[in-house]
Amino acid sequence: MAIKIQMPKMSDTMEEGRIIKWLKKEGDRVQPGEVIAEIETDKANMDMEAYDEGILLKIVAKEGTRVPLGGLIAILGSEGEDISSLLGGTNSEKEGGSVSSSSMKDETKSMIATVNKSIDNRIKSSPLARKIAKEKGIDLNQIHGSGPSGRIIKRDVDLAASGQKSPESHKIKSQEGFTDVPLTMMRETIARRLTRSNVEAPHFYLTVEVKMDDAIAFREALNSFDENLKISFNDIIVKACATALKIHPEVNAAFLGDKIRLFSDVHIGIAVAIEEGLITPVIRDVDKKSLRQVSIEAKDLALRARERKLNPDEYNGSTFTVSNLGMFDVEEFTAIINPPEAAILAVGSIIEKPVVEGGTIKKGNRMRMTLSSDHRVVDGAVAARFMQTLRRILENPAVLSL
Known part of the structure; x- marks a missing residue:
């Protein structure tokens, strides 16, 4: 039976979360305990781990999307399973809108959130970026992160491996002598x-x-x-x-x-x-x-x-x-x-x-x-x-x- 993966409450003040990175793609098999996504909350960047086994049938909330608590972000189930009924709700739900509290309580049992464990705690980087960097022998200290708040993501490591520079981070530089820095959550x-x-x-x-x-x-x-x-x-x-x-x-x-x-x-x-x-x-x-x-x-x-x-x-x-x-x-x-x-x-x-x-x-x-x-x-x-x-x-x- 397919399961709705919804945005869980990761702190007592959290009202929404932002999908930083999907570490699994549609069609991938997910095992219990595997990190499938990185989520930015109002307190920290957290890893979202799978609680059940299944196929990631649908990613509803794309990277960079903000989703309110209980909002639909993905669907986990069996290969070839019909999920049209789960996607047949309101537009707001399809895009990560809110759902009933009882539904959220029942259906978010498939997910738990744990604090992101950094290999090099001085460097903000995604687990996937660290994994690739380790495999390719790349020093994360030498990479400029282009993710939120300068976070190093997979793209940055791939560009470093090919000898290219990472794109500029989210800071917006102006010709008038100031820099606009988007707010983190x-x-x-x-x-x-x-x-x-x-x-x-x-x-x-x-x-x-x-x-x-x-x-x-x-x-x-x-x-x-x-x-x-x-x-x-x-x-x-x-x-x-x-x-x-x-x-x-x-x-x-x-x-x-x-x-x-x-x-x-x-x-x-x-x-x-x-x-x-x-x-x-x-x-x-x-x-x-x-x-x-x-x-x-x-x-x-x-x-x-x-x-x-x-x-x-x-x-x-x-x-x-x-x-x-x-x-x-x-x-x-x-x-x-x-x-x-x-x-x-x-x-x-x-x-x-x-x-x-x-x-x-x-x-x-x-x-x-x-x-x-x-x-x-x-x-x-x-x-x-x-x-x-x-x-x-x-x-x-x-x-x-x-």
Whole structure:
């Protein structure tokens, strides 16, 4: 029996996907576990794997086509099978339009999506391009990619093998002295979600300055015990946030239109800058983990985020987000809330400066933090108490060892 292959949901914010490359052509036999297509989502480029065996009878969505969730992209079945009834729907369905949720649930069981595993994680390239390059002994570092966001595709490798140059990528150069760069789906999603957040969520901001001298000594003491473990200041801040959120659960919340959801679990997203934009891998149950566990997990998630190796469940489901630009010598900034969360913490750098304590001028280390809150969920006094608690924890970091 023929099966409709439909665009699956690969992240909780995904609304559509773009077919980057078909790795199988019509008439090819497909085995379970084989990658048949590359799909660009709002979070990453993903491989689509077959879940069943069959013949790829029809490719409905061509390369470069955007398809909404549940939209028809291909048909898998037996050789010679009549598929006219499956293609007899509306024009929108034939071109990748939406279908009923029950149909989508039943018929997308034939597909699963896994994160694209790159052989050379520094180079954006399709699996087929890497396979051909390996067979022909071609160095991908020497190839200019013409796919989306400079991705190396099969055509680029074939041209390199024949001694020709790849065509220009999707950047559009102008004679007037500027370059137009088409938006990737990730950048489109960032633009859409953050614009919506900035317009719909009534942001307000609270900034506090934290004495970081004890936190500096605390970190140095921890790191001196194990040369293989390097606790970062961000690790300490993330753990401190989790502790404060358990004390002030009103901040560990989300606005859901007709209700406010208070989360019992603390899942903190850590903002990580990648080439295509920004992604927030999630450390789950931070309040239940040791500082050591948080540090190890944070480094692993950040590394795999930059290598585009995260699984969808590793960047979805955060209840609070921390964005730290301190490593860029940014002293203070405000961040836009990651919807539907109720708040996000923006962390600046630690500054050594003269401070007045007890009427005496002395040298001190200070760090400024700004909490952006959604006033539909969090009131000013609630946010202020949360920031007081967070500052108290960071100024007495030994409590994080309890």
